């Protein structure tokens with residue numbers, strides 16, 4: 001709930017290297033600890049088990065890093081944004097590094113839904129001749145198979161530049177297509193079409209941009 | 214030798230296993246890889262990261278080696294089953310976290326033995342590392358393999374697997390050992406020479422290969438199961454104590470894990486040892502004499518520790534933290550420091566009285582989950598036998614205070630199969646728990662009574678080396694189930710539920726706890742038959758253990774269940790925790806007569822032998838207040854470290 005006395009700081013950070021292997025829960029805990037180490041005047045919820053008022057952006061699959069990840073932190077006192085950023089940087093490991101901090105309005109959408117459109121960049125082990133985008137992808141959700149139409153989620157074309165593939169997916173209120181599932185099927189289709197050898201695999205997988213719908 | 218970095222081979226495996234964060238290193242606070250040219254020590258916890266990274270011994274020992282000149286420590290943990298199997302498939306050996314190099318490439322490897330169910334994991338660790346399992350099979354350039362930890366007090370079931378077993382507190386002993394190995398290696402000494410020198414020079418070092426194992430009748434005559442093969446090797450190995458503990462900083466370098474580990478919080482050790490003298494308890498005998506750190510030291514460590522780690526929880530650890538002479542002051546100050554930060558404070562406690570509850574209340578805030586009390590036995594008679602100096606009134610006054618203060622759930626810990634236990638004692642557990650429930654009900658407003666939960670949790674008594682009950686056998690698993698059945702039938706209240714520990718694993722614990730060198734073959738055979746992660750209930754492989762016993766023709770039941778007189782020489786008679794065998798035998802006899810022995814931190818010395826043998830004193834910050842609030846008894850071995858209290862103690866002496 002919006003408390004007008006609090007200050008809402010949106011912090012953008014990079015999740016890189018080995019730390020892309022963290023689960024969303026592990027990441028959340030690591031960020032909270034960095035906020036504590038930074039000594040920022042974070043707000044604490046009321047109630048039986050008080051906890052830090054912090055909200056995280058849309059989760060990344062394990063193994064996918066990001067250069068434009070963010071969280072919203074609620075502060076009880078105003079700290080100039082550059083000062084808050086410097087304190088956070090001091091308290092963060094290199095692979096979980098804050099790069100920007102700015103205050104946003106209470107009425108702005110919640111961090112988890114603010115940016116449903118994500119652009120990903122995958123660097124592959126070798127350069128495919130071309131990539132084949134599957135039309136449908138079958139995923140298992142709650143032990144049930146579900147077939148998703150790629151066109152419902154894919155925004156714009158899939159770009160190939162050497163060994164690097166770039167694509168943009170939009171999350172829908174009814175569900176989303178996970179970037180790692182999409183990449184896996186993309187590889188399978190590309191290999192099946194003879195456009196790349198069977199050993200084709202990602203060597204780096206990053207979310208490079210998140211934006212509003 | 215050029216360093217081998219296994220990361221390029223480990224990384225591709227991580228997408229295929231659960232919880233890759235176990236294997237990443239790079240946590241906040243983690244140390245650099247061991248510097249080139251320094252002697253490299255690898256500290257291993259023989260279970261997964263979640264258990265090992267939280268372990269106090271691992272933290273203390275890595276820090277101790279890193280603080281010493283010319284050496285450095287890295288960590289390694291046993292990978293979970295999925296990762297271990299994948300590594301074997303791919304030919305990737307066990308690796309250290311910091312530099313991701315093969316554990317077998319280290320100069321010295323240390324494995325801590327935290328409990329009796331880690332033995333097959335020790336073999337799993339060595340095998341995965343590609344280090345020969347037995348000291349006799351190791352070559353000149355294999356690492357020197359050390360062990361330590363609670364199980365070192367009966368080292369024989371592990372004896373063939375380790376080059377050196379370090380007994381006691383390792384803060385000084387371990388860096389000393391590593392330094393000696395470094396110097397001797399530099400001078401070109403052979404492996405055999407190095408081991409001999411360690412046995413001669415490092416206090417508390419037991420080198421099993423330098424002793425001949427005797428048979429039973431020879432051992433009984435000689436007064437020891439082992440015979441030193443050389444004159445300069447000690448016949449009895451005395452535990453080491455870190456004498457500077459009380460004065461040393463309570464703030465230690467800490468690693469903050471990414472993946473959730475057990476006890477995932479700032480742990481500040483506030484005192485070491487417990488002299489309550491429960492006769493089944495190994496820790497109570499192992500860490501004598503009791504030593505307290507000061508309130509100033511502790512409060513500063515909590516403040517600084519929270520700031521550098523970012524943890525939202527702190528635990529003031531020890532065997533019984535509410536016994537600290539300054540505990541009220543410490544909790545009040547820590548509370549004030551943490552106000553408004555959403556930080557939880559926890560205090561493990563053995564104290565079963567209203568003071569214990571008051572202390573718990575000081576830090577509980579609004580959230581009052583469950584409280585745990587350990588009466589251990591259901592009748593006063595049996596509590597006197599085990600020297601649990603707690604009465605029903607103590608328990609009930611604690612329950613009154615806890616439920617009046619707002620707690621609604623309470624867990625009562627008991628042991629089944631204690632020496633002299635009868636069916637009346639078992640029924641006594643049911644009666645005690647039900648009456649505790651009645652007390653709780655009376656202390657709670659009528660409309661909230663429905664939420665009261667009282668649970669009874671039973672462990673099976675495991676006789677432990679170096680305790681007054683070391684001569685007593687364990688009851689059979691079938692008998693345990695019968696007694697638990699009786700207990701369940703005796704509990705009539707629906708709101709009181711009964712849980713119990715699997716007697717099959719407790720049986721293996723008892724064999725490991727009491728066995729001699731012959732048990733090592735059993736462990737190895739069980740491991741070859743697939744036993745590993747025995748402490749994980751769902752992974753415990755009973756068939757491997759029974760099959761191994763049959764194949765070897767040994768009777769583990771005899772080892773677990775045999776009863777001896779106090780004149781019987783036990784397989785760990787050559788190891789001592791500085792508590793004298795005479796004291797242990799006297800305590801066993803007092804148990805038989807139901808005579809209790811008081812806690813020497815509150816009362817007079819009970820003549821356990823630890824202080825005179827070690828040339829030490831109990832170190833308290835101020836006098837502990839006697840339970841009845843009266844003047845504490847004098848004790849010639851009690852030193853008061855705190856400044857104000859010095860005056861008092863001076864006046865008293």
Ligand code: SF4
Pocket residue numbers: 488501502503813814817818819820821822823824825831848850851
């Ligand atoms: S020697 Fe006496 S004072 Fe020292 S630990 Fe033993 S019983 Fe306590």
